[in-house]
Amino acid sequence: MRILSITIFMLFFISCDQTTSLKKKDFDTNIIPQPKMIDKGSEVLLLSGQSKLYSPQSDVYPLLDLFISEINKITNIELGTTDTNNDEADILFQIDASMIGEEYSIEIGNSINVIGGNYKALAKAKSTLLQLAGKEEGKLMFPLVTIKDNPNASYRGLLVDLARQWHEIHTIKKLIDLAAYYKINYLQLHFTDYQSYTLPSTKYKNLSTPNRHYTFEQLKELEAYSQLRGITIIPEIDIPGHSSQFVRKYPEIFAIKDTMTNPWIINMGKEDAYEALDFIIGEISSIFKASPYFHIGGDEAIFDKVSEDPFVQNYIKAHHIDNDVHELYRHFLVRMNGIVKKHHKQMCVWEGFRPNCKIKIPKDIIVFEFETNRYLPNELIKDGYTVVNNSWKPLYVVNEKKWEPKTIYSWNMWKWDNWYDKAPSYNPIQIEKSPLVIGAQMCSWEQSEKVEIPSLRKRLPVYMERVWNTDEKIPFEEVMNHINILDDRLSKLINDNEQDSLLHGHNFTKDTQ
Missing domain, CATH: 3.20.20.80 (Glycosidases)
Structure with a gap:
C-alpha cells in the first residue's frame, strides 16, 4: 500500500511538472470583497493549455464548465475538464460538508485546490479565482496564496x-x-x-x-x-x-x-x-x-x-x-x-x-x-x-x-x-x-x-x-x-x-x- 501511494504521488508530481510551473514574481492580489484570511507567497503558478479541472462531485461539473468559459473571456486561454482525478487535473473543486454555508478555502501551490461548504460556496470561490487570474507567456497565472473566507452577512x-x-x-x-x-x-x-x-x-x-x-x-x-x-x-x-x-x-x-x-x-x-x-x-x-x-x-x-x-x-x-x-x-x-x-x-x-x-x-x-x-x-x-x-x-x-x-x-x-x-x-x-x-x-x-x-x-x-x-x-x-x-x-x-x-x-x- 505504501509503495502504491508513493507511485501515485510521483505520477501526480510529474504530471504537475508537465502542465504547471512555478515562477518567482511579485503579484498583486486584488480581491473584492476582501477575504477573511489571505497568506501570500512570492511565486506564481503558471498553467498550460493542457491543464484541466476536476471535481469528485458531479453536481459541481456545470460550475467547472462555467469557470472555463469565464476564464476564456478574461484571458483567451482555454482549459478543459477531466472526469477522473488523473494526472491531468491541476484545478480541483470539491464540497466539504463540514464547512459552514458559503465558507470556502483556496490553496494555490503546484496545483489549485478549492473547497467549499456547498455549491454556492464554490461559486464564491470561483469569483475569487476570476479576480486573481492573470496571464503571462501565453499561460494562465495565479499567485501562490492560501485563502480562507466566509461572509458575515447571510x-x-x-x-x-x-x-x-x-x-x-x-x-x-x-x-x-x-x-x-x-x-x-x-x-x-x-x-x-x-x-x-x-x-x-x-x-x-x-x-x-x-x-x-x-x-x-x-x-x-x-x-x-x-x-x-x-x-x-x-x-x-x-x-x-x-x-x-x-x-x-x-x-x-x-x-x-x-x-x-x-x-x-x-x-x-x-x-x-x-x-x-x-x-x-x-x-x-x-x-x-x-x-x-x-x-x-x-x-x-x-x-x-x-x-x-x-x-x-x-x-x-x-x-x-x-x-x-x-x-x-x-x-x-x-x-x-x-x-x-x-x-x-x-x-x-x-x-x-x-x-x-x-x-x-x-x-x-x-x-x-x-x-x-x-x-x-x-x-x-x-x-x-x-x-x-x-x-x-x-x-x-x-x-x-x-x-x-x-x-x-x-x-x-x-x-x-x-x-x-x-x-x-x-x-x-x-x-x-x-x-x-x-x-x-x-x-x-x-x-x-x-x-x-x-x-x-x-x-x-x-x-x-x-x-x-x-x-x-x-x-x-x-x-x-x-x-x-x-x-x-x-x-x-x-x-x-x-x-x-x-x-x-x-x-x-x-x-x-
Whole structure:
C-alpha cells in the first residue's frame, strides 16, 4: 500500500511538472470583497493549455464548465475538464460538508485546490479565482496564496426594477454576472408595479403587459442562469398597493367600488382576489423553486375609499375586524403570509405596517426596512422581527438619486440614513449589532437598462465589501484601487465597458448618459 501511494504521488508530481510551473514574481492580489484570511507567497503558478479541472462531485461539473468559459473571456486561454482525478487535473473543486454555508478555502501551490461548504460556496470561490487570474507567456497565472473566507452577512442582495423600466433578458443576465463577480447571493426582481405587469400567467393572461412581459420559458432560463452562478432570484409581486395593473385588467376581481378615486389598490375584501393571488403566487413560486423567499411588497398602499366598498364592509364584519382600514391591511398581510407559506416560501415585505395595532403581524416574515417612516429599525429588532437593511441613503440607486462610492463605504449594516428631511432617519439611525439584521440590499429603482451596469459596476462592490466584512474595514482608497483594477476584467466578462461618472452633487450624483 505504501509503495502504491508513493507511485501515485510521483505520477501526480510529474504530471504537475508537465502542465504547471512555478515562477518567482511579485503579484498583486486584488480581491473584492476582501477575504477573511489571505497568506501570500512570492511565486506564481503558471498553467498550460493542457491543464484541466476536476471535481469528485458531479453536481459541481456545470460550475467547472462555467469557470472555463469565464476564464476564456478574461484571458483567451482555454482549459478543459477531466472526469477522473488523473494526472491531468491541476484545478480541483470539491464540497466539504463540514464547512459552514458559503465558507470556502483556496490553496494555490503546484496545483489549485478549492473547497467549499456547498455549491454556492464554490461559486464564491470561483469569483475569487476570476479576480486573481492573470496571464503571462501565453499561460494562465495565479499567485501562490492560501485563502480562507466566509461572509458575515447571510443576505447580500441586489434589487432590479423591471416593472417601471423594461429590461431585456440579456441585460438581466449581465446583471447576474456582475452580481456573481462580487459575491451577491440574492437578486430580487421587482416584476409588478403601476407601470407594468411583467410576469406571465396561465389563468390570468390579461395581466401581462403587452410587449413588456417575460414568458415562462424566459423566467426558467433566468432561474437556471442565476443558480449556475450561485445566485438565488427572489420574485416580487407588489400588493396590495402599487397594484393598478391588477385593478385595470381584472376589475371584477381586484377593484374596489370607487375605482375612479382609487385605482391603485387591490380590494382586500374580495375572496376572489385572495383566490387569484393564491394561484398567481403558486405558479411563480413553481418557477423560482430555489428561492426560500417570496416578496409581496406591502408598502405605500393608498387607502382612499377602501372602507366604503361593500365587499370590504362585509368582509370586516365576517372576520370580526375593527372598522379600520389599517387593521384590514394587517389582516391582508397575515392572510398573504399563510398563502406564501402554503407554497413553501417565507414571506418578505417592505416596511409598510406600523407598530401598536390589534392584529399582530407574524414574526416569521422578513421586513425590508428602507425609509423608516412607519416602523423604526430599532423598534422592529426590539419586537423580534428579522430585518434586511435597504437604507434609502446610500443603498438606493435611482437615476439622479444615487450615491458616490465613498458615501456608500461610510455606511454599515446597522445604520439607516435618508435624504428626505421629514424622515426619522434624516438624522441617521445607528442601532446596535443584532443577528436579527441578516443582511442588506442595494436597490436599483426606475432605471433604464442602458444605465444599470454603469450605475452599479462600482457602487455594488463597495457595498458588498461592507456586508461581506462587517467588522474589518480597509481604507477606502485601497478598496477603490482594487475595484478599478477588477473592473477591467469585468468589462471582458460581461462584454460591457460603459461607465458612470460617480460624481456627487448637492444631494445626488448625475448620470453622464
